[in-house]
Amino acid sequence: MCLAVPGKVVGIEERDGTRMARVDFGGAVKDVCLAYLPDIEVGDYAIVHVGFALQRLDEAAALATLDLFARIGALEEEFGDAWSRAAAEAGVVPAEPLEDIR
């Protein structure tokens, strides 16, 4: 969780008085709060950490990092199923899929 991941802003809306974006991280799309990067626009790239955009990034740097993260499995770690991973690490196979909130 300590890595921040670059993503592309694909949509922006106001929600409960807060500017929120939909951000595409190489396929995984998440809601991201823009309170700390208020002037970002659709099509821009940003470094995002736990649902908050922290810094703008140019497209080339963002795509290079995303490509690297995809190859080393960092995207799976960030956006994948943490319960299955924890069960595998614990040597337990859950009897039925545990519910997850994403």
Add this chain to the structure above:
Amino acid sequence: MKYLAEFQDPGLARRLLDDIHATATRPWALMEVCGGQTHSIIRHGIDQLLPEQVELIHGPGCPVCVTPLEMIDKALAVAALPEVTFCSFGDMLRVPGSGRDLFRVKSEGGDVRVVYSPLDALEIARRDPGRQVVFFGIGFETTAPANAMVVHQARRLGVRNFSLLVSHVRVPPAIEAIMRAPHCRVQAFLAAGHVCSVMGTDEYPELAARHKVPIVVTGFEPLDVLEGIRRTVHQLERGEHRVDNAYARAVRAEGNPAARRMLAEVFEVTDRAWRGIGTIPASGWRLAHAYRDFDAEHRFGVTGVTTEEPAACRSGEVLQGLIKPRECAAFGTTCTPRTPLGATMVSSEGACAAYYLYRRLDPAAPPSKEAAPVG
């Protein structure tokens, strides 16, 4: 240079390495602060590509690893309460407390949820006002702004059934503590890039000057790490001790001013215990007085928790750079990712897990085939 082909740009990696080899004339010990950097270094064999004189010491920059045992035990106690829905990042699930972990609490019937963002936890609280929803707020300066905002939002939106179990840590006091430690060998720091994306570089010049230690802000991709090392070695060889930014594409001197303002409003600096290291003055954040209502520790009265660290675990020495993981007798024997004694073996950013995953059981061992990156 057996790993060089695995770099994104092997030609550039080669040039950076050649420069480091040509520059280093004396032994230097550098500490990479960020666990993401440690992972990158071990995975790509960067430590083995460097000249013999340049040693990398792994720092305490894994938020999961340094969360104190006492706080894990408090989290487990709160998560087991019948009225509580306990939300956490996924990588906290298997961090061992004194007796069990969050994964086990869930299997015993606790309502434990994994969320991507603290905003998801707030949303759960809004949808289910009859439950107490607690978010486990761990992490460094990169993560703290998100948790500050979510508490601010909870107050603004009048969400009373939400609270934060806060265990945030700050990097500069940790650097200070490492430099003051009696057996400190660290001569330069690769500062954590994403921490600086938020905080900027203002906090470092005074530290660099006082301890005469170069601090180079560094990213965590292999080429970023090599560039950070290259600039650090140049400074050391010239007897300089400046703050230098080798991660300019993501770090501005002022950091993120909006995030820093929110941190200053919601949190206040406090002493904080670091797992395996002990208490470091002014090294953490807690909720400021105006937000104390949202503090899960107060709300659920989880004080007086007694903790018990496994005696065999030497993660504290690993986190301070005093020993390498393989110097611990438990490493790879009684302590593995499946049966971890300490958090450094659980977290993917932990030094012990990185060494285990990439087969660094002995210094000369190459990474296993399945652990090697493709392409």
